[in-house]
Amino acid sequence: MSCAIAITAPDRPATARSVARVTACALWGLETALVTVEVDVANGLPALVVVGLPDAAVQEARERVRAAVRNSGFEFPLRRVTVNLAPAERRKEGTGFELAIALGILRASGQLRVDVTALVVDHLEGRARAAPTPVPPRAAAPRHPVDLADIAGQETPKRALEIAAAGGHNVLFVGPPGTGKTMLARAFESILPPLDDSEALAASAVHSVAGLTDPRHPVLTARPFRAPHHTASHLSLVGGGSPPRPGEVSLAHYGCLFLDEVAEFSRSVLDTLREPLEEHSITISRAGGAATYPARFVLVAAMNPCPCGFWGDAERECTCLPEQIERYRGKLSGPLLDRIDLRVHVPRVPFGRLRDEGRESSADVRERVLAARERMRVRLAATSRRVNADLTIAEVKRFCAVDSETEGLLAEAVQARRLSARGYHRLLRVARTAADLAGCESVRAEDVAFALLLRSDP
């Protein structure tokens, strides 16, 4: 929790005992809450006491406030100063209350009405208005590190990326080392639609509370792409701590969370992804209140099929024991895997294809992604949803209806692959996106077949 702005409230002139109230604005997650800083200056032994569930950082404010008041040319009252932060039941964290405490002390000790030079005070007394902070220009859109045209072969994984970008579906790439899994994930940014204004503000707010914004360009121009290392802790992935900070899932809000070598993450850390994947937000409960951060991202994950990396490879033999393979793949638990719509094999590219010419560029693919998004926008205009991955069950029934022949294909697939009800609906959502990319209003058998192809088991 931190204080952003302070406003003084008038009070009695300084007497033997005087009180001032300053309203501070605090952050709890991304929500703002008003905190009243009540300052009482009374006769007694000189002391500064802060009460009202302050944390250690707020307690430390005492020395900084004392120094700031003196160094700004004021007197720190040689009396007993009691600061109460209300409401008392919420823990107050961080250094943001110092301005409010200092102003409260100046007010309660009668110094805020005298002619002073320090600008903050002049602003509040109406003598010299502080200039409003201009909204800085948005930075130019960044260049993307990898273009789809850089990647040889891998037509199916590239189509999976296109579907993920258009419909907001999560994707897992599985394949031997050096086949381009990481390159594919890095190319994802280059085919995503631009952030609209409300998305840019929402994503920037998370980066701002995490202290990660560039002061020259505080509003993000590109969708965030977060790639935490597999040694990442629970805390850094989903957030928490004191004061609470958003984790990688929230820093990826409206962008992409890339988990490379996903089977190397600890299973308990991976399991924490279930809540944000399902709810699109994460709530961090702590003593003194709960903080909720948004976390609407597309998950792109990559892994080898086994610890040595060559299981199923045509050219090299796998050296892993069956139980090693099972343990490795078991890191992605069923419920987590169920939330990944697209699971795609990334095979070795034949040497001869590495020099192929005429590959489609990211710019071309992005055009199709934008056109598909527009179809979704029109179809979902009356709802709060924007992409096919978020369709409700009722909307799946309504917008993903298939003919009886395709229904038969689906029934076989559900039985053969033992798909859960959730898996079945996810399949139809992916098929809907494939149809949107093809510019078709109805979901065709080939869209369902393609969705099935993009859902191989790792």
Ligand SMILES: Nc1ncnc2c1ncn2[C@@H]1O[C@H](COP(=O)(O)OP(=O)(O)OP(=O)(O)O)[C@@H](O)[C@H]1O
């Ligand atoms: N399909 C490809 N087209 C062009 N270059 C490729 C391709 N696959 C791999 N490379 C080359 O190999 C390098 C490694 O690729 P990348 O890191 O994407 O492999 P990976 O599949 O992620 O491997 P690992 O399983 O070891 O993480 C790339 O930097 C690139 O030079």
Ligand SMILES: [Mg+2]
């Ligand atoms: Mg890799």
